[in-house]
Amino acid sequence: MIREIAPGAVHVPGWLTIDEQRHLVQACRAWATGPVPIRHTVLPRGGVMSVRTVCLGWHWQPYKYTRHAHDVNGRQVADFPEWLGDLGRRALEEAYGRPSEAYAPDTALINFYDGQAKMGMHQDKDEKSDAPVVSLSIGDTCLFRFGNTETRGRPYTDVQLASGDLFVFGGPSRFAYHGVPKVYPGTGDPATGLASGRLNLTLRVTGLA
Numbered sequence: 184m185i186r187e188i189a190p191g192a193v194h195v196p197g198w199l200t201i202d203e204q205r206h207l208v209q210a211c212r213a214w215a216t217g218p219v220p221i222r223h224t225v226l227p228r229g230g231v232m233s234v235r236t237v238c239l240g241w242h243w244q245p246y247k248y249t250r251h252a253h254d255v256n257g258r259q260v261a262d263f264p265e266w267l268g269d270l271g272r273r274a275l276e277e278a279y280g281r282p283s284e285a286y287a288p289d290t291a292l293i294n295f296y297d298g299q300a301k302m303g304m305h306q307d308k309d310e311k312s313d314a315p316v317v318s319l320s321i322g323d324t325c326l327f328r329f330g331n332t333e334t335r336g337r338p339y340t341d342v343q344l345a346s347g348d349l350f351v352f353g354g355p356s357r358f359a360y361h362g363v364p365k366v367y368p369g370t371g372d373p374a375t376g377l378a379s380g381r382l383n384l385t386l387r388v389t390g391l392a
């Protein structure tokens with residue numbers, strides 16, 4: 184079942200198999216240890232994000248991408264692996280029902296939400312490309328709020344993203360505000376290897392070289 188939430192914004196529940204989720208959880212566990220360890224991102228005005236984040240390919244810090252994590256330990260982030268690009272191309276093909284061999288994501292932001300964590304309404308706009316964002320969720324279900332390109336507020340659509348769900352936003356929705364107001368603890372399947380919390384990976388094209 185594929186649900187269009189807004190033009191270019193597509194939700195595909197249960198897209199990843201348990202095996203694929205388990206493989207991603209294992210890979211994320213390894214990436215979380217380094218070369219740049221997973222951490223709470225510090226915002227320019229001193230706020231600290233409640234999610235913990237680790238990046239591949241390019242390091243995101245508000246509000247730019249660099250190869251080295253100057254706000255963590257100065258090291259270069261781990262490479263973005265080819266197999267993750269393949270998964271992104273398959274995801275796009277599933278969501279939009281057309282070939283996607285030209286899609287070449289070069290960064291992944293991997294967010295871990297514990298019971299308390301959430302993410303305020305924001306746009307993903309530090310990329311110099313309007314290529315779609317591919318979002319994969321594993322673990323606890325969350326409330327995902329998908330809005331409009333003009334304001335943080337209404338109109339928006341609330342969607343529950345559960346373990347294995349795919350969400351793609353591109354086209355007219357690429358720069359829409361979105362956020363995660365809530366995670367529902369204890370709703371994930373431990374068979375993924377994630378005993379608690381929620382993992383979200385977004386694959387993106389930075390447009391940088």
Ligand SMILES: O=C(O)CCC(=O)C(=O)O
Binds near residue numbers: 292318327362385
């Ligand atoms: O956790 C999610 O589903 C969304 C994450 C997100 O919006 C981001 O990393 O920019």
Ligand SMILES: [Fe+2]
Binds near residue numbers: 305306307361
């Ligand atoms: Fe985002």
